[in-house]
Structure formats: C-alpha cells, structure tokens
Amino acid sequence: MYAQMIKSEATEDDPQRLAEFQARIDAGEKIEPKDWMPEGYRKTLIRQIGQHAHSEIVGQLPEGNWITRAPTLERKTNLLAKVQDEAGHGLYLYCAAETLGVSRDEMTEMLLDGRMKYSSIFNYPTLTWADMGAVGWLVDGAAIMNQVPLQRTSYGPYARSMVRICKEESFHQRQGFHIMMAMVKGTEAQKRMAQDALNRMWFPALMMFGPSDKDSVHSSQSMAWKIKMNTNDELRQKFVDETKPQADYLGLTIPDENLKWNEETGHYDYTEPDWNEFFEVIKGNGPCNADRIEARQKAWNEGAWVRDAMMAHAEKKRGAKANGAAQ
Amino acid sequence: MNHLFEFLLRQGDNALVLGHRMSEWCGHGPALEEDIALANTALDLIGQTRLWLELAGDVEGKGRDADALAYLRDAYDFRNLLLLEVPNKDFGHSILRQFLFDAFQVPWLTELSQSDDERVAQIAAKSHKEALYHLDRSAETVIALGDGTQQSNQRMQIALDYLWPYSGEAFADDETDVAMQEQGIAPLPSDIKEIWHDRVNAVLEKAQLQQPASDFAHKGGRNGACHTEHLGHMLATMQILQRSYPDAVW
Numbered sequence: 001m002y003a004q005m006i007k008s009e010a011t012e013d014d015p016q017r018l019a020e021f022q023a024r025i026d027a028g029e030k031i032e033p034k035d036w037m038p039e040g041y042r043k044t045l046i047r048q049i050g051q052h053a054h055s056e057i058v059g060q061l062p063e064g065n066w067i068t069r070a071p072t073l074e075r076k077t078n079l080l081a082k083v084q085d086e087a088g089h090g091l092y093l094y095c096a097a098e099t100l101g102v103s104r105d106e107m108t109e110m111l112l113d114g115r116m117k118y119s120s121i122f123n124y125p126t127l128t129w130a131d132m133g134a135v136g137w138l139v140d141g142a143a144i145m146n147q148v149p150l151q152r153t154s155y156g157p158y159a160r161s162m163v164r165i166c167k168e169e170s171f172h173q174r175q176g177f178h179i180m181m182a183m184v185k186g187t188e189a190q191k192r193m194a195q196d197a198l199n200r201m202w203f204p205a206l207m208m209f210g211p212s213d214k215d216s217v218h219s220s221q222s223m224a225w226k227i228k229m230n231t232n233d234e235l236r237q238k239f240v241d242e243t244k245p246q247a248d249y250l251g252l253t254i255p256d257e258n259l260k261w262n263e264e265t266g267h268y269d270y271t272e273p274d275w276n277e278f279f280e281v282i283k284g285n286g287p288c289n290a291d292r293i294e295a296r297q298k299a300w301n302e303g304a305w306v307r308d309a310m311m312a313h314a315e316k317k318r319g320a321k322a323n324g325a326a327q
Numbered sequence: 328m329n330h331l332f333e334f335l336l337r338q339g340d341n342a343l344v345l346g347h348r349m350s351e352w353c354g355h356g357p358a359l360e361e362d363i364a365l366a367n368t369a370l371d372l373i374g375q376t377r378l379w380l381e382l383a384g385d386v387e388g389k390g391r392d393a394d395a396l397a398y399l400r401d402a403y404d405f406r407n408l409l410l411l412e413v414p415n416k417d418f419g420h421s422i423l424r425q426f427l428f429d430a431f432q433v434p435w436l437t438e439l440s441q442s443d444d445e446r447v448a449q450i451a452a453k454s455h456k457e458a459l460y461h462l463d464r465s466a467e468t469v470i471a472l473g474d475g476t477q478q479s480n481q482r483m484q485i486a487l488d489y490l491w492p493y494s495g496e497a498f499a500d501d502e503t504d505v506a507m508q509e510q511g512i513a514p515l516p517s518d519i520k521e522i523w524h525d526r527v528n529a530v531l532e533k534a535q536l537q538q539p540a541s542d543f544a545h546k547g548g549r550n551g552a553c554h555t556e557h558l559g560h561m562l563a564t565m566q567i568l569q570r571s572y573p574d575a576v577w
Contacts, residue, residue: 060353060362064353064354067353068350068565069564069565069567069568071398071569072398072569073373073376073377073380073393074377076373077373081366081370083353083354083366087353087359087363087366091363104359187574189572190572298355303358303418305476306361306472307358308475308476309476311475312476316474
C-alpha cells in the first residue's frame with residue numbers, strides 16, 4: 001500500500017480500442033506486457049508500481065535503523081530478514097514496472113531527484129525498539145489491507161508480484177505484533193515504549209491509505225481499470241475496525257478519544273488524521289524526508305563505482321569470450 | 328584456562344562481529360541485488376553465531392546463553408580477529424575483508440567438520456556449506472572489482488593495503504590452539520595457512536591486485552589482548568538495549 005495519491009493519466013486513444021480494453025478488464029482478464037493498453041493505463045501503472053517499489057526501498061531505512069541495535073540475536077535475525085524481504089519486494093516491483101517500458105535506473109533517478117514519491121509513512125522516525133513492533137503491526141498491517149485486493153489487479157505482472165509480497169507481509173505483521181506482545185508484557189519502561197510507539201504511529205498509519213474519498217480526485221479512472229480496488233476510506237475503515245481489538249488485546253490505548261463502536265454503521269467511528277500534516281509530508285516537510293532521500297542518494301552515489309566496475313568486468317568477459325570464439 | 332570455551336568464543340565472535348558489520352549494509356548497498364546478498368551473508372553469520380555461542384555457554388557451565396555472551400561482555404572479553412571488527416569504509420573494503428575471511432573459513436571449517444568433538448563437527452559442517460557459497464561470491468566480486476575499471480582497481484588496492492596487516496592474525500597459533508590440536512578438536516590454524524595463501528594469491532592475481540610485501544600482522548583480537556578502538560563502538564551500539572534495560576525480556 002505503499003502507493004498514495006496516484007494521479008491517473010488522461011488517455012487519448014481510439015474509443016473503439018478503449019472500449020475493447022475496458023471490456024477485457026470488466027471480464028476479469030489480466031492485461032499482459034505485450035497486450036495493447038491505453039497510454040494513460042501504462043503511465044498510471046508506472047507511477048503506482050514505481051511508487052510502491054520506492055516505498056519498499058526507502059522503507060528499509062526506518063527499520064534498518066534498528067538492525068545494529070536489535071536486543072537479541074533472534075530479534076536481529078528476524079529484523080534483518082524482514083528488511084531484506086523489503087529489498088526483495090522492491091526488486092519484484094521494479095521488474096513489474098520494467099515490463100511497462102521504464103528501467104529500474106530511470107525510476108531510481110526519478111526517486112532521487114524528487115519526480116517520483118514514496119509512501120508518507122517512511123518519513124516518520126523510529127525512536128525506540130517498540131517502533132519495530134509498531135511498524136510491523138500497523139504499517140505492514142495497513143499495507144496488507146491494500147495489497148490483498150491488489151492480487152486481483154488487472155495488470156498481470158503487478159498482480160503476481162502482489163501474491164508473493166502479501167505472503168511475506170502477513171508474516172512481517174505477525175512478527176511485529178509479537179514484538180509488541182513482548183513489550184507490553186515487559187517492564188514499565190517497555191510498556192511505556194510500546195504506548196509511545198502507538199501514539200506516534202497511529203495517525204501516520206491512517207494516512208497511508210491516502211486522502212479522504214471526498215478529496216481523492218484520481219480514484220475513479222484507476223478503479224475502472226482495476227488498478228485501484230477499493231476507495232481510501234473503505235480501506236482505512238477496515239484497518240481501524242481490525243486494529244482496535246488488537247490494541248485492546250495488547251492493553252494499549254489508541255490515541256483517539258473519538259474512537260468508538262457505532263452500532264448503526266457496524267464500524268468504529270474515528271478521528272481523521274491531520275490532512276495538513278499529510279500534505280506537508282508529501283511536499284517534503286515530514287520529520288525524515290531530507291534524511292531518507294539523502295541516505296538513498298548516498299547509497300546510489302557511493303555505489304556508482306561498484307556498478308560501473310561490475311559492468312566493465314562483464315563487458316571484458318563477453319569480449320574475451322567473443323574473441324575466443326572467433327579464433 | 329578453559330581452552331575449549333576460548334576456542335568456541337573465537338568461532339562465535341568471528342561470526343558475530345563480521346555478521347554485525349555486514350548487517351550495517353542493509354538498505355545502503357550499491358545495488359539492490361548486492362543489498363540482498365550482503366544481508367544473506369550477515370544472516371548466515373548471525374545464525375552461526377547463535378550455534379557457536381550457545382555451545383560456548385554450555386561448555387562454560389555458568390548459565391550464560393548465546394545472548395548473554397553476545398550482549399553482556401565488554402571488548403576485552405571478545406575473541407574475534409581484528410580483521411573482522413575494522414569498519415566497512417566502502418563496499419570494496421567490506422567485500423575484500425569478506426573474501427580474506429571466507430578463504431580462511433572454507434579450509435578451516437572443512438577441518439573442523441572432522442573434529443573429535445561431535446558438537447563442533449556438526450556446527451562446522453553446517454557453517455561450511457554457507458562458507459562455500461560466501462567464498463564463491465566474495466572471490467568473484469573481488470575479481471570483478473579489481474578487474475573492472477581503473478578507479479575500482481585503485482579502490483581495491485587501497486582496501487587490500489589496509490586489510491592485509493590484519494590478515495595474518497588468523498594463523499598465529501597459541502596455547503589454546505595447541506590444546507585444541509592435542510584434544511583432536513581442531514588443527515593448528517597455521518596448518519591451513521598455505522591453502523589460504525594459494526587461494527588468496529590466485530584471486531588477487533585475477534583481480535590484478537598487488538599483494539603487499541610485508542607480512543607484518545596486527546594481533547590481539549583472538550586472544551583479547553588488544554582490540555582496535557572500533558570494537559568498543561560496535562558493542563556500544565549492539566549492546567545498548569541489553570545494557571540500558573537489564574531487567575527487560577525482549
């Protein structure tokens with residue numbers, strides 16, 4: 001769910017072909033890379049899958065922040081494996097996007113110079129070990145809400161990458177919840193860390209679903225194309241409904257006085273996040289935006305000599321092979 | 328001195344300290360594939376750490392488990408090679424250090440998997456499988472980076488010149504090594520020096536890197552006599568939660 005506010009591209013294709021394309025989607029067929037597709041569909045998907053991939057990669061940083069400080073060898077192993085999975089998710093998603101005609105390097109450049117975005121959630125800091133629990137529980141939990149329906153999305157490579165990603169994400173979410181359980185069963189200091197993590201992460205987690213439906217201007221085309229499967233508010237409500245009992249089980253208080261069960265709707269009422277804060281984060285003014293991008297730029301720039309050398313070595317080997325064959 | 332305990336700490340601390348250094352790369356690698364591969368190496372090493380230190384705790388018989396040994400000892404009680412604790416600096420340093428160590432581990436673990444101590448033999452056999460593919464990968468990468476571009480060759484040479492004086496410590500036999508040999512638990516490290524040397528030379532040659540002439544070796548890691556300044560910082564980071572919250576269960 002690491003895609004927010006994806007702008008749908010207008011499309012100026014032949015109406016007949018567009019209608020046929022829409023009919024395929026309505027019939028539940030998968031669109032594959034070599035099939036004809038409207039330019040708007042292709043561009044919107046690149047933006048969405050790219051943003052999703054970037055979120056996995058930038059999302060390595062807040063959790064990576066605790067790998068070297070994990071409190072036991074088992075926790076360190078689990079966290080490292082989790083952050084490694086995120087790199088793997090990034091890899092599948094970049095590959096899925098590449099089938100639409102954009103290279104991983106091009107997308108990376110666009111991330112690094114700000115033309116492409118990643119999820120707002122990763123611009124918040126991880127301050128204590130409890131944040132490793134809260135990120136798994138809430139952030140991966142929110143991601144699953146969005147990604148499970150995306151397994152049925154119309155674009156084949158995207159749908160298939162989601163199947164694998166969802167399996168791993170639900171494992172991560174359970175792992176996060178277990179960290180939270182250990183924290184709430186622990187010392188006073190640990191309980192305090194757990195509550196503090198929930199206090200800081202709750203509203204940013206709600207923001208992951210994107211703006212309220214009434215302000216979400218790009219949804220209808222994406223929903224018709226089955227690139228987006230549910231509205232932002234539907235998913236946010238589902239997340240609140242599922243998370244509240246989990247917080248109760250942990251003995252933690254969600255930082256929202258208006259969070260109450262509503263008999264009539266059959267859902268919890270809740271306070272919407274501060275959308276001004278959300279738009280500031282999207283604009284680059286979140287607590288960690290500058291640090292996150294700087295870390296990615298540093299990895300990219302400092303890795304340039306390695307990538308260049310690997311390519312040069314591979315070229316030389318190919319050359320030697322060709323020479324050998326010619327002789 | 329409990330030589331078997333010392334010996335096991337050396338195995339466990341090597342894996343722990345190098346695993347920690349490699350884990351520092353996670354999220355910061357030069358390419359996504361490398362990031363994933365570095366994390367894999369770190370995961371294998373941390374897995375090995377748990378086995379060696381768990382056994383060390385059993386052998387010591389004072390109720391310390393792997394976590395207690397990893398998180399509640401200070402630098403002077405660590406028994407890893409100095410080579411493994413020096414900072415990553417750049418990717419070239421990290422992968423070359425990994426190669427120098429892998430080239431030692433493969434023949435070393437081959438021998439240990441024949442140990443008269445069944446427990447040592449089992450851990451070594453499992454670790455050996457991992458060390459084999461670590462060595463394949465690190466050797467290949469060292470060759471690629473040495474051969475790649477003028478800049479990458481220079482960087483690798485700088486890394487080699489820095490790391491080389493740390494590579495000899497592994498073969499400096501001491502009384503613990505002699506005791507292990509006498510008990511049939513392990514060979515003398517110096518016994519595998521030639522195999523190591525041949526393998527390292529072959530790779531450095533393909534990588535077009537000049538092996539430094541001096542065979543001076545910094546020592547003090549594997550006997551704990553004098554670690555580098557870097558280990559204390561690593562432990563300050565690694566141990567912070569266990570040290571700050573001694574009553575907590577995580």
